[in-house]
Amino acid sequence: MTKDQLLTRRRALLAGAVALGAAGTAGALTLGPEDGPAPVAAPAAGAQAGRPLKPSAYRLQPLTGYGTPRTRAAPLAVRHEPFLRVSGRGRTMMLTFDDGPDPRYTPHILDTLAEHGVRAMFFVCGEMAVDNKELLARMSDEGHVVGNHTWTHPLLTQMNRGQIRSEMERTSDVIEGAYGARPQWFRAPYGAWNRAAFQLGAEMNMEPMAWTVDTLDWTTPGTRSIIGRVEDGAAPGVVVLSHDAGGDRSQSVRALRSYLPELLDAGYHLTVPPRRLA
Ligand SMILES: [Zn+2]
Numbered sequence: 001m002t003k004d005q006l007l008t009r010r011r012a013l014l015a016g017a018v019a020l021g022a023a024g025t026a027g028a029l030t031l032g033p034e035d036g037p038a039p040v041a042a043p044a045a046g047a048q049a050g051r052p053l054k055p056s057a058y059r060l061q062p063l064t065g066y067g068t069p070r071t072r073a074a075p076l077a078v079r080h081e082p083f084l085r086v087s088g089r090g091r092t093m094m095l096t097f098d099d100g101p102d103p104r105y106t107p108h109i110l111d112t113l114a115e116h117g118v119r120a121m122f123f124v125c126g127e128m129a130v131d132n133k134e135l136l137a138r139m140s141d142e143g144h145v146v147g148n149h150t151w152t153h154p155l156l157t158q159m160n161r162g163q164i165r166s167e168m169e170r171t172s173d174v175i176e177g178a179y180g181a182r183p184q185w186f187r188a189p190y191g192a193w194n195r196a197a198f199q200l201g202a203e204m205n206m207e208p209m210a211w212t213v214d215t216l217d218w219t220t221p222g223t224r225s226i227i228g229r230v231e232d233g234a235a236p237g238v239v240v241l242s243h244d245a246g247g248d249r250s251q252s253v254r255a256l257r258s259y260l261p262e263l264l265d266a267g268y269h270l271t272v273p274p275r276r277l278a
Helices: 003-023 104-115 132-142 161-179 196-203 223-233 251-266
Strands: 026-029 083-087 092-098 121-124 145-148 241-244
Touching: 026 121, 083 092, 083 241, 092 251, 104 132, 104 251, 132 145, 132 161, 145 161, 161 196, 223 241, 223 251, 241 251
Parallel strands: 026 083, 092 121, 092 241, 121 145
Antiparallel strands: none
C-alpha cells in the first residue's frame, strides 16, 4: 500500500468514525442459539428503523443449490444505522474479513477457520471477487457468509446515487455468480455510511453490517498487536473487523491462527448470520 492510500484510508476511517458516532445507539443483530432458525433482526432500542422483520421471514437455507422456487419476501426496512454487534445466547462473537478475496491470504484464513470448524463473514470487493471466483465458491462450500463491500472500495459519501448503485449492484452480480446466491449483507468501505447506501442496500435486500472491534490490521501493527486487540476486545456480541486483502495481510493470517483457538478455549461461539429468504 502506498503512503497516499494509507492516508486516504486513515482519513476515511476518521470520517467513518464520525458517521458512526452520529448514528446514535448501536444496533445489534439478534441471533438464535447455534445459528438456529427464527432469529429476529431487531433495531436497537430507540432506533428509527422501520418495523422489525418477522421471525417467520427467516429460515435456514442450504448454502448451495436452489432447487426450490424462491418466494419473494417483503422489502427490507431502510435502516438509519448499521448493525454493530450480534446478540446471541452466551459468548457469541463474529469474525469478519474485508476487501478480498486475495489468493495470497484468503486461502490461509479459510484453512484456519476450517481447522477449527468456524464460520465467518467475508465482505468482498467486486474487483477482487471477479478474479478469484473459486475462493467465493470455497466460502460457499464451507458455510461462510459473503457480503457486499462495493466494487472498488470507494468512499460512498463522495459518490452520487447512481455511482453507489453501480458499485453495489455489480458486486452483488459477481457474488451471485461465484458464491451461488446474492449477498444479504453489505458493509460500506471505511464504515462511511450514508442515507443512499442504506436505501440502496434495502432495495437490494441487503442489511448493513459494521463492526465492534477494529483490529487495525491494515496498518500492519504486528501480529502480537492484532492478537491483543482481539483478545482485549473479546466480549459477548462483538463483531471483529480484519482484512484478507488490500495489502500485506500475513500478520492478519498469523494472528488468526493464534487468537481463534484462544477465543474457542475461552468459551466463545463464533457465528455468522443465518440466511434469509431472498
Ligand atoms: Zn474495506
